[in-house]
Amino acid sequence: MSQQVFADAIGKSKSWVDKVERGVRTLDKYSVLNEIADALAIDAQLLLGRDTPRRDDRYNCIDQLEVNSIRASLERYERLGRYLGAAALEPVSVSELRKSVKHAWFAFEGANYPVLARTLIELLKSAPIAEEHAPEHEKAEAAGLLTQVYQIASSVLRKLGEAQLSWLAADRAIGAAQRCDDPLLIGIATMRVGNALRSLGRHQAALDLNVQVAHGLMTEIGSAARAQPEALSVYGILLLQGAMAASLSGDTATTRDLLNSAGRAASRVGPGVNHYWTSFGPMNVELHRAASAVELGDGRLALQIHERLDRAELEGLVPERRAHHYLDLARGCAQIGEFDKAGRALVAADRNAPSEIRCRPIAHEVISDVLRRTRGSAPLPVRQLADRMGIAALCRSSR
Template identity: 60%
Template sequence: MEVAEEPIGRRVAQWRQRRGMSQQVFADRIGKSKSWVDKVERGVRRLDKYSVICDIAQVLGVDTSQLMGREPQRQPGLSSCLDQAEVESIRQSLERYERLGIFLQAASLDSKPIPELKKTVAYTWAAMEKGHYPVVARSLIELLRATPIAQENPIDGTAAEASEILTQVYQIASSVLRKLGEPQLAWLAADRSISAAQRGNDPLLAGTATARVANSLRALGRHQAALDLNVQVAHGLMAEHVADEPTPQALSVYGFLLLQGAMAAALAGESATCKDLLDSADIAAQRMGDDGNYYWTSFGPTNVALHRAAAHVELGEGRAALAVHAQINPAKLNDLVAERRAHHYLDMARACVQIGDWSKAGKALSLAHRTAHSEVRCRPVAHSLIDHILHHSKGSSPPEVMALAEQCGLTK
């Protein structure tokens, strides 16, 4: 059996730390001394007994092959970027109800200070916008445990602040789960984000939470319900916060809802409604004057153009999508967050496929990968696109697609 050059003890240490276990806790769980664990991890003591390796793998929640330096074959979606223990941890966190308080003994657990949670959420948003989905998911594991507890016992802050943090945590969870092909879990997280937002004092967070719910409905194929929800909340936001003297923040959330509604309309085949919503979003973007990223919306004239191109793709109008793309200012596009740019390049790859330009599709995929590689490696939609090109392009597939297929574990 061929093993990797990295010592097995170092891999044990990495997985132990990834699981948040101290050497003493880990030693207790495998029935060894802390000194034994330390020597194994430093390479002073050899770990060559297969039965012991199996015991360690079970405690760490990984395959024995991973400890021995051989990654198991994984499938597209969440498990492409996370190991099974991390997937299950997120699922269990979403299925818990910490706000039942004393009934689940949540109040007795340690609560983290509000400022510390805010920093962690800001870090997780930054990772999300860079398309670092494995990093995002691993941060969520801790945040999904800690933030509900902070609502019951807020330290250096208020319960309302904790709720506003929690709605962000659920919104991040919903977005990444939807991207990674888990629409049911994404819907559950988005639904929780609405409830958390209502316990806070920021109505704009409720607006973005609504968009996450609608996006989850869209991912579940409920396009009309997603359209109606986005439009209704956008109209309410217009009346309350946008009609008179709107702030850039209010305009961003309002425009964000319109854009998500436009995408739902496109998927529902309602091209006229889609165009109307995009035009309304464009008016809001022009009122802002330039691109911004208030409330993590990346809203502005450039993002409206990206959604206009994406809508054409969903309507099967690849040539029109590419024409919109050609009019976008490259410098403005490059100023957007990496996730938004990579997502756009995936859309343009789809547009190229629609017009049968396999070479340009490969180049767009490669550009998406260079911009935010997890947007390609982790997303089922990207895997499906690569697989489609591999099996439908005439002659040899574009070299960029062949390279990405190998990196993603796909074969022709």
């Protein structure tokens, strides 16, 4: 991380970070150490120079109790508290809410699920109240921050296999987005709804929604040829998610057309940007080409796409996006019987964002499949990863 990115992640100034790194300031508050550890996705004890006991990786995932807490937060209507007899929550300021939402995005993009769970549970309670009590001139921004909270919740719930709950959060995101004055946030919220529909098996509905809103957005803002990079990023990510829905429907022609349209938009946005937390750009388009090839059953094409990627640009993406790609690559390699390559891709995914692999049901399915179908023993790094995930013993007992 650059000093500025790290400073943003912990809510400090770049100058503060610089002084700490040069030894001008000392870290004498344990609460600050915890914030730094969260931002770096490490145990706070490491910052104190102490060894940390090895923990079961399940403790680094969002567990069912935390999912239930998120569900309870989504089922609550904080604004109706006075009618429901609930204790009134103290509203947080919009500036405090902005900082917390940014922290949640950093945790999501780093696949730091323990931090994300704690942050989300709190934000789902506090963000609706913050919007309700925001001064008139800040209400639109508060609504924009609330829709981001629901969007993060929808995305992480979908990764955990909670499709219905993901759809509920995404639907709430649409409602909040309509109360702010940013049509691009409406577009991004729509993408979350489309992704939730995809997880529910509603592939055609997801395709239609993403494509219609993408083109409607361009009609409202202006043609794609005149749109700014921020608008092109939202437009492009909607097309990419539409392409994924089309590939799940087996529609090769529509998948190709949407990917090509997204590619033209990405060429104008350029590499190394992350407008509206989309990571949209030429590299992300290529990763979606590989992912859609896997959904279409063409693992060999996915492998070919991966082999031609610019490694420096790939490393420039956020950890969650990189790990997601390596998981897709592992699935593609398994499709064509390249189990050694599939295993290496899983290990690479784990190296980029451990929780993205160790906590997702689909990753458990892929590594189980690789272990079962590999002739002889799988490579040691794959077996070690499976052991940490509690999968190897299950596979051995099922033989």
